[in-house]
Amino acid sequence: MEDYMKVGKVSDAVIRRLPRYYRELLVLRTQGVERVSSEKLAARMRLNASQVRQDFNCFGGFGQQGYGYNVTSLLSEVRRILALNREYKLVIVGAGNMGHALANFEGFANDGFHVVALFDNNEALIGKEINGKPVLSVATLGDYIRANGVDIGVITARRSFAQELADAMIEAGIKGIWNFAPIDIEGEVAIENVHLSDILCALTYRMEHGNEAEE
């Protein structure tokens, strides 16, 4: 266990900013930038510098006064904090349009996320391949997860099946669930419930009240 893992609770807002830092640092490294100040990093992310320093202080700092952050080592720390220094096997449950879109999504593989199979209950889809991955019967979901050590289950099925599918995956040992059905899945593993309508409502808020929200 690293030191930064011993820190107390980290706010949800900080957790959500970490992947953004990660993306910005990837761009900086691609551009050959060796070090970056909290001011410059903040400007790229439309934050302020003290916010950036405070965020990294949650994990022990990493910066040096008057020097800033070394891009390569900060990137490596953020990768480690986000647990991206390993590979993950994903299954997608629901081989409809959303499942299709996620199976084809550009960029997941770069971060170590590998879709290994899709599952559906539609006989017309079972046996087909999507982006080279097999579509299997949802009846075999639990066995597949156990046999293949799948880490993450993505749910793109209908709302009415979502909790039941989550329960079956958790029972089979899945470690994380990414749910797109418009319902809050519950369970004793890490869960991200994505409510697409919520994002749209945040957009209409900004359309009405202006784009001036603080971070």
Place this chain on the structure above:
Amino acid sequence: MEDYMKVGKVSDAVIRRLPRYYRELLVLRTQGVERVSSEKLAARMRLNASQVRQDFNCFGGFGQQGYGYNVTSLLSEVRRILALNREYKLVIVGAGNMGHALANFEGFANDGFHVVALFDNNEALIGKEINGKPVLSVATLGDYIRANGVDIGVITARRSFAQELADAMIEAGIKGIWNFAPIDIEGEVAIENVHLSDILCALTYRMEHGNEAEE
């Protein structure tokens, strides 16, 4: 202009919680609940009661000590704050799997979001219908937005086209952009850039560090 519009900047975290309040209040109203305390509302949302009171205080309060919140009137206030007390016309640019999935998404219409057309540059798709909506040539995008008073443009096209499409829509008078291409779109309108990989990274963070993040 209402009083709550005169308050200062509202934090991004509060804006993101508003749609969740909205969903919880809809459920409570459906259940026939007339009033709810900040404690009960907080428990449903896994927040604490003072956070709930503080959030609504950003907009002027709405609660009454010893009584709590009237569900119907709080719901109506939240709808108004989120600007959901009107209808919105959406176009989806990119009629691939993600465009398809969004055009079919259950629930948008309930909140007043109406997909009126999809756009693509693929001749094989142009002229077809998806969920009863026409797929039109992207060459006609600006004219369509102007002629039909479209409010929101959803981008599900490839990363390399995304900014250009956004510029064309803004030029044609669009008021908000919901972007799914893995790039930060910029422009002088309300914009929500959804980075699907970021959500996955937040999930792996929780898988590694536990689910105990504060709100």
